[in-house]
Amino acid sequence: MSRWRAYRVALSTEGGKLRSSRVVQTTALMLTAGVALLCAAMTHAIASGDPVVVAKFGPVVAAGGWHGYLSGAAQVTAVASMLGFGVALAWTFGREFADGTVTGLFALPIGRRTLASAKLSAYAAWAAMVSVALMVVLVIVGFALGLGLPGADVGVQVVRQVGLALLTAALAVPAGWAATVGRGVLAGIGATVALVVAAAVAELGGVGAWFPFAAPGIWATSASTELFQPVSPVQLALVLPVAAAFGLLTVRSWDRLQLDR
Amino acid sequence: MAEPASAEHRLEAVGLTRLFRGGVGVHKVDLTVAAGEIHALVGLNGAGKSTLMRLLLGMLTPEAGSVLIDGRDLRSAPSEVWARVGHLVEYPLAYGELTSRGNLVLGARLHGVPDADVAGVVESAIDELALRPFADVRARVLSLGNRQRLGLASALQHRPNLIVLDEPTNALDPAGIIRLRGALLDRARSDGAGILVSSHHLDEVARIADRITVLSDGRVIGALDPRGVDIERAFFDLVLADTTEAA
Numbered sequence: 001m002s003r004w005r006a007y008r009v010a011l012s013t014e015g016g017k018l019r020s021s022r023v024v025q026t027t028a029l030m031l032t033a034g035v036a037l038l039c040a041a042m043t044h045a046i047a048s049g050d051p052v053v054v055a056k057f058g059p060v061v062a063a064g065g066w067h068g069y070l071s072g073a074a075q076v077t078a079v080a081s082m083l084g085f086g087v088a089l090a091w092t093f094g095r096e097f098a099d100g101t102v103t104g105l106f107a108l109p110i111g112r113r114t115l116a117s118a119k120l121s122a123y124a125a126w127a128a129m130v131s132v133a134l135m136v137v138l139v140i141v142g143f144a145l146g147l148g149l150p151g152a153d154v155g156v157q158v159v160r161q162v163g164l165a166l167l168t169a170a171l172a173v174p175a176g177w178a179a180t181v182g183r184g185v186l187a188g189i190g191a192t193v194a195l196v197v198a199a200a201v202a203e204l205g206g207v208g209a210w211f212p213f214a215a216p217g218i219w220a221t222s223a224s225t226e227l228f229q230p231v232s233p234v235q236l237a238l239v240l241p242v243a244a245a246f247g248l249l250t251v252r253s254w255d256r257l258q259l260d261r
Numbered sequence: 262m263a264e265p266a267s268a269e270h271r272l273e274a275v276g277l278t279r280l281f282r283g284g285v286g287v288h289k290v291d292l293t294v295a296a297g298e299i300h301a302l303v304g305l306n307g308a309g310k311s312t313l314m315r316l317l318l319g320m321l322t323p324e325a326g327s328v329l330i331d332g333r334d335l336r337s338a339p340s341e342v343w344a345r346v347g348h349l350v351e352y353p354l355a356y357g358e359l360t361s362r363g364n365l366v367l368g369a370r371l372h373g374v375p376d377a378d379v380a381g382v383v384e385s386a387i388d389e390l391a392l393r394p395f396a397d398v399r400a401r402v403l404s405l406g407n408r409q410r411l412g413l414a415s416a417l418q419h420r421p422n423l424i425v426l427d428e429p430t431n432a433l434d435p436a437g438i439i440r441l442r443g444a445l446l447d448r449a450r451s452d453g454a455g456i457l458v459s460s461h462h463l464d465e466v467a468r469i470a471d472r473i474t475v476l477s478d479g480r481v482i483g484a485l486d487p488r489g490v491d492i493e494r495a496f497f498d499l500v501l502a503d504t505t506e507a508a
Contacts, residue, residue: 001340001341001344001373006340009370009371010371012370013367013370013371016359016363016367017356017358017359017367020356020358020359020363021358022358099352099356099357100351100352101352101354101355101356103315103320103348103349103350103351103352103354104348104349104352104353104354104368104371104412104415105354105371106318106319106320106348107318107319107320107343107346107348107425108343108371108372109340109341109343109344109371109372109373110340110371110373111340258320258321258322259315259320259321260281260321
């Protein structure tokens with residue numbers, strides 16, 4: 001079997017598993033409709049004028065309109081997407097151990113390195129679709145809330161919102177590696193929660209812009225109308241080598257996998 | 262029973278050793294499976310059958326020894342060699358979110374069956390293991406026995422020439438066991454497949470095996486004659502003698 005055919009078969013296999021998975025379907029629903037619903041509720045609560053609610057969401061969100069609505073969406077997305085994408089990746093890799101199907105992925109003409117690469121590719125395609133779908137749903141809900149036609153300055157927030165979801169999807173890759181090393185879904189979910197906590201600590205410590213797991217969230221929730229303020233393109237770009245490194249680690253772990261525990 | 266000297270080995274393990282903490286594992290096991298032969302591996306729970314099968318299929322790396330599949334070292338065997346291997350070790354390759362047919366399609370493609378042949382291969386497998394009533398049922402709602410049937414169908418459908426099955430009759434009802442026996446005899450006699458089957462049900466094994474090797478404490482301690490009068494007694498005599506000697 002040629003390498004290309006092996007990869008094509010592995011990709012279609014992994015894509016089929018993702019499409020059929022209730023876990024992944026539910027995660028996609030939570031990351032699109034769930035996030036949009038939360039943002040709609042947030043906007044509605046602020047419109048009610050309750051000072052406690054207004055204080056809770058901060059001045060930018062409290063300002064209302066498309067600007068406030070999308071700022072609120074970015075705050076929710078920064079945490080929800082890391083958790084959602086992390087769960088999807090933890091399931092993608094960890095379920096093979098939890099369900100015992102990993103034994104069937106040995107002794108095949110398609111190597112485990114190819115299978116792991118295909119898992120990551122299928123996940124990347126799914127995450128990209130979810131990221132774009134979230135933006136589309138947010139815009140539809142924004143119109144439904146009666147926010148009117150968005151101004152030109154909203155364009156920056158739209159780019160940030162999609163960018164945030166895509167970068168967070170990349171940053172969730174360690175969950176796949178953790179699920180592999182930990183031989184189960186829970187290890188991947190645990191790693192995801194640890195990353196969310198680490199990002200919050202880095203942000204509170206004032207070093208978040210240089211911490212790849214926190215930088216996209218700080219960038220997307222900024223009130224600045226400048227696209228690359230307060231996080232620079234270099235700081236955002238650090239996400240890519242981090243995601244690539246964990247992707248390679250995951251593929252390497254599958255290549256060297258031993259069922260010795 | 263002595264192995265034919267001229268036999269073409271589908272599988273050959275030499276000096277296979279892998280020890281875990283506490284000394285359990287597999288010690289210097291030599292094992293062959295000839296073309297057209299059904300070789301049964303029997304032993305009590307914890308004898309090392311599953312560990313040995315994991316070593317034979319590359320799921321574990323041995324500390325010493327080697328494994329040849331169709332004469333090729335397992336560590337460097339090309340995809341063409343693996344495409345002719347079918348196995349079921351511990352858990353069936355059955356994803357709960359897919360139907361039985363969907364799982365078989367997945368299994369056929371992963372085993373290198375050309376796209377044009379997949380549908381035919383899958384339908385034959387459904388008939389062979391009597392999975393037709395469950396063909397469009399998601400695997401997660403299948404009974405344990407039907408999931409096992411599905412896993413066996415997935416392991417056998419691409420007509421491999423080396424078949425490795427760990428406790429394949431687990432959870433199978435008598436009808437399923439008869440189906441499995443028929444499928445294995447067909448693969449061995451018609452395709453010349455070499456088959457290694459582990460079991461602790463001596464009667465089931467005896468009905469189809471050409472050779473029976475007894476494993477105890479991770480070592481090969483002897484062989485049984487599948488056509489013997491009371492192989493269960495012979496098995497326990499072997500194990501008891503080995504245990505007494507070790508003490």
